[in-house]
Amino acid sequence: MKKISDWTIQNKLILVIAPLVIIPLILLAYFATTQLNSALKNGAEKDLDHVVNTIYALCEISLSSENNKPFIPLTQLSKIKKVVKDIIIGETGYPFIIDEKGNLIIHPTKENENILYSQDSKGDYFINEMIYKAISLRGEGTGEIRYPWINKELGEKSPRMKITRFRYLSQLGWVIAAGSYEGEIFGAVGRTQKAVFILTIFTLTLMLALVVFFARFLTEPILELTHLSSRMAEGELSLRVAIHQKDEIGQLALSFNRMAAQIQEHTKNLESLVKQRTQELLESKEKYKRISTLLTNVLESSTEYAIIATDLQWKVLEFNTGARKIFGWEKEEILGEYLYKTYVEKKESFIEWEEFSKLQAGNALEKEVMRKEKNGEVFLSRAVITAMRDMEGDLIGYLEISRDITERKRLEWELIETKDYLESILESSADGIITTNQKGTITYVNRGLEEILHDKKERLIGSHVSLFYLDGIAEARKIMNILRRDQKFTNYEMTMADKSGREIPINTSASLLKNFKGEIIGTVGIFKDMTEKKRLEAALRKAEASLIQSAKMRELGDLVAGVAHEINNPLMASQTLIFRIKEDYQQQKNCSHKKIIEFVDLIGRCNDRIATIVNHLGEFSRGSEMKFEALDIMIPLNNSLLITGQMLLDHQVEVTKDFSGDLPKVMGSASQLEQVFLNIISNARDALDMQHSNKELIIRSFYRAKNGTPGEIIISFTDTGPGIPPEIKYKIFDPFFSTKAVGRGTGLGLSLCFGIVEKHAGRIELDSEIGKGATFRVILPAISSNLNLNKEEKNGKEDISS
Amino acid sequence: MAKKILVVDDDDLVLIALEALLSPSGYDVTTANNGDDALEKLNKKKFDLMILDILMPGMNGFELCGKIRELDEYKAVPIIMLTAKSGIEDKKKGMEMGANLFLPKPIAPQHLIDLIKKSLE
Numbered sequence: 001m002k003k004i005s006d007w008t009i010q011n012k013l014i015l016v017i018a019p020l021v022i023i024p025l026i027l028l029a030y031f032a033t034t035q036l037n038s039a040l041k042n043g044a045e046k047d048l049d050h051v052v053n054t055i056y057a058l059c060e061i062s063l064s065s066e067n068n069k070p071f072i073p074l075t076q077l078s079k080i081k082k083v084v085k086d087i088i089i090g091e092t093g094y095p096f097i098i099d100e101k102g103n104l105i106i107h108p109t110k111e112n113e114n115i116l117y118s119q120d121s122k123g124d125y126f127i128n129e130m131i132y133k134a135i136s137l138r139g140e141g142t143g144e145i146r147y148p149w150i151n152k153e154l155g156e157k158s159p160r161m162k163i164t165r166f167r168y169l170s171q172l173g174w175v176i177a178a179g180s181y182e183g184e185i186f187g188a189v190g191r192t193q194k195a196v197f198i199l200t201i202f203t204l205t206l207m208l209a210l211v212v213f214f215a216r217f218l219t220e221p222i223l224e225l226t227h228l229s230s231r232m233a234e235g236e237l238s239l240r241v242a243i244h245q246k247d248e249i250g251q252l253a254l255s256f257n258r259m260a261a262q263i264q265e266h267t268k269n270l271e272s273l274v275k276q277r278t279q280e281l282l283e284s285k286e287k288y289k290r291i292s293t294l295l296t297n298v299l300e301s302s303t304e305y306a307i308i309a310t311d312l313q314w315k316v317l318e319f320n321t322g323a324r325k326i327f328g329w330e331k332e333e334i335l336g337e338y339l340y341k342t343y344v345e346k347k348e349s350f351i352e353w354e355e356f357s358k359l360q361a362g363n364a365l366e367k368e369v370m371r372k373e374k375n376g377e378v379f380l381s382r383a384v385i386t387a388m389r390d391m392e393g394d395l396i397g398y399l400e401i402s403r404d405i406t407e408r409k410r411l412e413w414e415l416i417e418t419k420d421y422l423e424s425i426l427e428s429s430a431d432g433i434i435t436t437n438q439k440g441t442i443t444y445v446n447r448g449l450e451e452i453l454h455d456k457k458e459r460l461i462g463s464h465v466s467l468f469y470l471d472g473i474a475e476a477r478k479i480m481n482i483l484r485r486d487q488k489f490t491n492y493e494m495t496m497a498d499k500s501g502r503e504i505p506i507n508t509s510a511s512l513l514k515n516f517k518g519e520i521i522g523t524v525g526i527f528k529d530m531t532e533k534k535r536l537e538a539a540l541r542k543a544e545a546s547l548i549q550s551a552k553m554r555e556l557g558d559l560v561a562g563v564a565h566e567i568n569n570p571l572m573a574s575q576t577l578i579f580r581i582k583e584d585y586q587q588q589k590n591c592s593h594k595k596i597i598e599f600v601d602l603i604g605r606c607n608d609r610i611a612t613i614v615n616h617l618g619e620f621s622r623g624s625e626m627k628f629e630a631l632d633i634m635i636p637l638n639n640s641l642l643i644t645g646q647m648l649l650d651h652q653v654e655v656t657k658d659f660s661g662d663l664p665k666v667m668g669s670a671s672q673l674e675q676v677f678l679n680i681i682s683n684a685r686d687a688l689d690m691q692h693s694n695k696e697l698i699i700r701s702f703y704r705a706k707n708g709t710p711g712e713i714i715i716s717f718t719d720t721g722p723g724i725p726p727e728i729k730y731k732i733f734d735p736f737f738s739t740k741a742v743g744r745g746t747g748l749g750l751s752l753c754f755g756i757v758e759k760h761a762g763r764i765e766l767d768s769e770i771g772k773g774a775t776f777r778v779i780l781p782a783i784s785s786n787l788n789l790n791k792e793e794k795n796g797k798e799d800i801s802s
Numbered sequence: 803m804a805k806k807i808l809v810v811d812d813d814d815l816v817l818i819a820l821e822a823l824l825s826p827s828g829y830d831v832t833t834a835n836n837g838d839d840a841l842e843k844l845n846k847k848k849f850d851l852m853i854l855d856i857l858m859p860g861m862n863g864f865e866l867c868g869k870i871r872e873l874d875e876y877k878a879v880p881i882i883m884l885t886a887k888s889g890i891e892d893k894k895k896g897m898e899m900g901a902n903l904f905l906p907k908p909i910a911p912q913h914l915i916d917l918i919k920k921s922l923e
Contacts, residue, residue, distance in 0.1 A: 564886060565857060565886035566886075567886075568886035568906075568907040568908055569813045569815065569816055569886055569907060570813075570815055571907070571908045572816060572819065572884075572886075572907040572908030572909065573813070573815035573816050573818070573819040574819075575819075575908045575910070575911065576819035576820060576822065576823045576908075576911050577818075577819050577822060579823065579910075579911035579912070580819075580822045580823055580826070580911070583826070584826075599822065602815060602818060602819070605815065606815055650812060650857075650858075650859050651859045652859040652860060692860055
């Protein structure tokens with residue numbers, strides 16, 4: 001059902017006006033009908049009462065008394081009967097008289113019948129009720145009963161209401177009544193009512209028609225306006241209202257038409273404006289689209305950087321490719337979630353209060369913070385958070401740009417570690433390490449250099465490096481020149497001076513320092529403090545000298561033992577022979593002269609042998625100090641062979657000598673070189689002693705020319721012993737290395753030889769193969785390569801000596 | 803019957819001198835100037851005493867002494883070792899190899915004769 005407010009104006013008018021017309025009309029009709037009704041009814045009742053009262057009066061007048069007993073004389077009664085019976089009320093109404101016992105006294109048809117117990121159509125004893133009511137009245141006034149009655153005599157089927165009014169005549173105990181059908185009494189009333197009703201309906205219909213017509217008349221133009229305006233609203237702007245009234249609606253129609261014209265005009269302007277605006281809109285839309293695409297591209301193509309936008313509650317609004325990659329969340333999963341889900345920190349503390357205030361104040365918040373991936377993995381990120389504001393400057397959210405810096409941090413740490421590592425290497429070096437820039441200003445020194453120079457880094461860095469060179473700037477220039485030429489150098493000997501002026505012998509290596517592009521940015525130098533080494537070297541030289549001395553003493557001991565052996569044999573032989581001769585003489589035994597001479601000769605041989613040995617011992621003792629002179633190498637060689645000759649013979653060593661006749665001289669010490677040869681020969685003998693046969697020792701001496709030098713003298717000793725295993729080949733010149741049994745050798749022999757030969761600017765070479773013997777070559781530089789000149793010199797000398 | 807003595811030394815002078823010393827004293831002296839020579843001569847004759855030099859080329863006195871002691875008939879024959887060296891180590895080694903006496907060179911000839919005589923008793 002429609003709401004009243006949705007009704008048409010016409011209906012609303014009808015709704016308002018119709019009651020105004022209808023309600024008074026109905027009220028009027030009702031009032032008129034009731035008034036008429038009651039008037040008619042009263043009239044009818046008065047008629048009945050009038051009949052009753054008239055009869056009552058008649059009866060009362062006719063009363064006579066006899067013995068105080070009232071009665072109506074019969075004559076009178078018949079008169080009354082005649083009167084009563086003549087009375088007809090309405091169409092069928094009539095009066096009657098009945099006594100207290102229900103006997104009809106006067107009735108048009110049923111005189112003398114008792115109807116006390118007659119019943120109405122409802123079954124009530126209405127006569128009895130009437131008599132009772134009548135007696136209750138005691139003769140004063142009239143009463144009334146109403147009852148439904150079917151008049152069977154008239155062949156009625158349905159009951160009609162009957163009204164009976166009555167009065168009690170107490171003197172006789174009669175009830176005087178008059179009855180009639182209500183319909184007969186109210187017949188007129190019903191007709192009047194009908195007429196009024198018909199009139200009312202007619203008037204109502206007429207009035208309603210009028211009202212509708214009036215409403216129509218009023219709303220018709222409005223409807224037309226409405227209709228037109230709706231059509232105009234649909235675009236038919238050329239329509240005009242055709243209402244020619246002078247009233248308000250006419251005014252409205254005029255205004256409407258004017259307005260329509262204006263709208264038509266405006267619309268025309270508007271259309272062109274709209275066209276223009278639409279064009280502009282399209283353009284700006286295109287522009288927006290381009291910017292939006294650009295922004296999306298920026299967001300999505302940034303895979304290294306996570307770009308996250310959130311609202312003011314830190315709920316994620318945007319989550320770009322980088323963020324997805326870094327945090328492992330899909331966009332759909334994280335959108336609407338809180339940003340702190342990507343933080344290790346809890347919701348309450350992932351943004352500190354101060355940070356928050358900073359953001360609010362419009363500052364960017366930069367922080368390195370632990371973050372959490374979707375799978376819970378934790379990493380370090382560097383995040384920049386800014387507040388996002390709209391055009392009015394109101395805070396609308398936050399924007400975070402961050403990246404995973406775990407790797408970078410790791411690299412940073414690695415770099416720091418590497419740097420620390422390198423620095424600790426540099427710092428732990430006992431050698432001084434310096435870097436300088438191209439001007440020679442010190443840019444770095446390590447602790448080693450601090451210690452060498454007894455100075456502090458802070459004082460050294462920034463100073464010019466030449467300040468610490470004993471020769472100052474000249475040394476620096478020299479070093480720089482070498483570096484420019486060779487890029488680097490090693491083992492350059494120089495002297496530094498510390499602030500107290502103490503001189504420090506330095507062995508330095510340096511190279512140019514280049515950056516990764518290969519540009520020279522300075523120099524780096526390593527300075528080895530040689531003070532201690534120099535001191536040690538001196539001590540070593542001293543120790544070596546004493547070692548040589550002690551080795552010499554040992555050699556001497558060996559020699560003495562050997563000499564003792566050599567001497568004891570002839571000594572014993574001669575002692576024994578002398579004893580024999582003496583015995584023979586003492587016992588005067590037959591002793592031929594021949595025998596004695598033979599014995600004495602033998603004794604003489606013994607003495608010769610002893611003399612030779614002793615003589616050689618003398619030579620050995622003289623050669624203790626190094627005295628270099630131009631020397632014929634054959635002198636120490638022959639001497640050594642002389643000493644060892646007997647021994648080699650004793651050991652069945654077959655010695656082959658292959659000596660070159662004329663050799664240039666060498667600078668050297670005969671006794672030292674003799675020791676070298678002795679050593680080598682005795683080693684050869686020891687080696688050969690390891691086998692019982694094939695004991696050969698080949699000794700050669702020869703000259704070898706060498707380009708640009710006076711050439712070399714070579715003395716080689718080749719034995720046919722077991723050879724030297726390759727693994728000890730290079731050890732045999734080491735001091736104290738020995739293959740001999742304890743007590744047999746000191747292990748110093750060959751090392752001393754090596755030292756001695758080195759001092760002669762020569763070298764010892766060794767060729768050996770297992771099972772094929774060994775060859776030691778003593779190679780010494782000749783003084784002059786010119787053999788002839790040598791010869792001439794020799795000749796000259798001879799001349800002088802001769 | 804004269805006692806047979808074998809003298810082994812690489813030095814001819816020593817051999818001649820010892821032979822000259824011992825022969826007049828009534829010993830049958832045989833000389834050898836190396837170990838192999840000595841072992842050969844041991845097979846030909848039964849000696850009653852041996853004088854061995856230590857420092858000899860080839861087989862030295864100790865080795866020779868050891869080899870002699872391996873021979874059944876020389877297990878108890880007195881062996882005197884003579885040496886120009888006189889280290890205690892050498893003496894010990896000589897005794898280990900079965901030598902009875904270890905004497906230094908040079909030794910007084912009379913003393914040697916006395917010791918030989920004593921050893922042969």
